[in-house]
Amino acid sequence: MAGREEMDYIYSLIDRIFRLSIGETGDFSGAMYDGDFRMTLEQAQDRKHRFIAEQLRIGPGTKVLDMGCGWGPMLRFLRDVGAKGIGVTLSQGQADACRRAGLDVAIHDCRTITAGTFGTFDAVVSLGAFEHFCSMEEWRAGKQDEIYKSFFRTVADLLPTGGRLYLQTMVFGKNMVDADQIDIRAPRDSNGHILAVMGRQFPGSWLPYGDGQIETSAGPCFRTIFKSSGRLDYIETIKQWGRHYRSFDLRKYAFYLSLIPRYIVSKELRQRLSRDQLRANIQCFEREVLDHYRFVFEKI
Numbered sequence: 617m618a619g620r621e622e623m624d625y626i627y628s629l630i631d632r633i634f635r636l637s638i639g640e641t642g643d644f645s646g647a648m649y650d651g652d653f654r655m656t657l658e659q660a661q662d663r664k665h666r667f668i669a670e671q672l673r674i675g676p677g678t679k680v681l682d683m684g685c686g687w688g689p690m691l692r693f694l695r696d697v698g699a700k701g702i703g704v705t706l707s708q709g710q711a712d713a714c715r716r717a718g719l720d721v722a723i724h725d726c727r728t729i730t731a732g733t734f735g736t737f738d739a740v741v742s743l744g745a746f747e748h749f750c751s752m753e754e755w756r757a758g759k760q761d762e763i764y765k766s767f768f769r770t771v772a773d774l775l776p777t778g779g780r781l782y783l784q785t786m787v788f789g790k791n792m793v794d795a796d797q798i799d800i801r802a803p804r805d806s807n808g809h810i811l812a813v814m815g816r817q818f819p820g821s822w823l824p825y826g827d828g829q830i831e832t833s834a835g836p837c838f839r840t841i842f843k844s845s846g847r848l849d850y851i852e853t854i855k856q857w858g859r860h861y862r863s864f865d866l867r868k869y870a871f872y873l874s875l876i877p878r879y880i881v882s883k884e885l886r887q888r889l890s891r892d893q894l895r896a897n898i899q900c901f902e903r904e905v906l907d908h909y910r911f912v913f914e915k916i
């Protein structure tokens with residue numbers, strides 16, 4: 617699993633840039649355009665929140681756990697509809713931002729939550745965290761299925777029978793290459809190269825092998841109510857993030873300027889902020905090396 621150190625590497629560096637570009641409590645997961653790309657990013661994120669609320673039967677007073685809450689977009693939505701949301705993240709920057717926004721958030725590994733931690737819940741959501749639950753080393757050691765099964769058991773223990781989980785995650789797509797081909801020195805246009813560029817951004821994280829592995833792992837505890845690929849919507853989301861990051865904001869550009877000394881000496885920072893990174897992310901989904909899935913599960 618990717619731990620706190622990796623989460624801080626992934627999320628805390630971009631914390632300020634993200635908040636100044638997308639908003640203090642912005643979404644850092646695929647939006648729900650359902651193919652209608654005339655919508656703004658904000659509208660498509662709002663559609664996603666409403667879809668989740670409807671599917672999970674969330675209303676005033678519903679108690680919801682957000683596993684991997686990021687900067688708190690779902691928690692904010694829950695508060696707006698009168699539900700009670702509790703979120704957990706592994707990133708200090710995100711937890712601080714959530715608390716500034718008055719959201720109820722703890723730094724806690726969501727895979728270790730029991731009914732004794734925050735009580736039980738009426739519904740659980742997890743968007744963009746499942747990607748981090750298994751590392752490449754754990755996958756190589758044959759532990760991936762058990763890690764996912766254990767996660768679903770953890771969620772099931774927090775829900776009543778009939779309680780629902782919304783899960784959204786990237787997965788390896790139908791054109792995933794053999795792990796040994798993932799190499800930054802592979803030809804620039806190869807799938808092995810773009811995956812290596814993408815992987816640089818997410819140390820400690822290895823993805824599930826398609827929607828099938830997820831459903832099989834969930835199967836002992838949950839039945840699938842809804843499933844859809846959000847691959848095309850995710851490509852649009854990444855493009856919109858790129859536009860938002862570049863859009864002018866005085867405080868953000870002042871922050872970019874303050875990074876210059878570090879940028880000059882740190883190859884790692886140059887790589888992380890490069891356009892190649894964004895391009896590789898988009899290409900991985902365009903070429904179906906990666907896919908993206910949204911599920912609604914119901915506890916049996």
Ligand SMILES: C[S@@+](CC[C@H](N)C(=O)[O-])C[C@H]1O[C@@H](n2cnc3c(N)ncnc32)[C@H](O)[C@@H]1O
Pocket residue numbers: 623627642643644645683684685686687688689704705706707710724725726727742743744745746748749
């Ligand atoms: C891509 S962000 C998504 C954030 C948010 N759900 C959203 O839609 O904007 C992934 C989040 O998962 C969290 N995360 C990853 N692994 C976790 C774990 N084991 N326990 C708690 N949070 C975790 C990260 O800290 C981060 O907040």
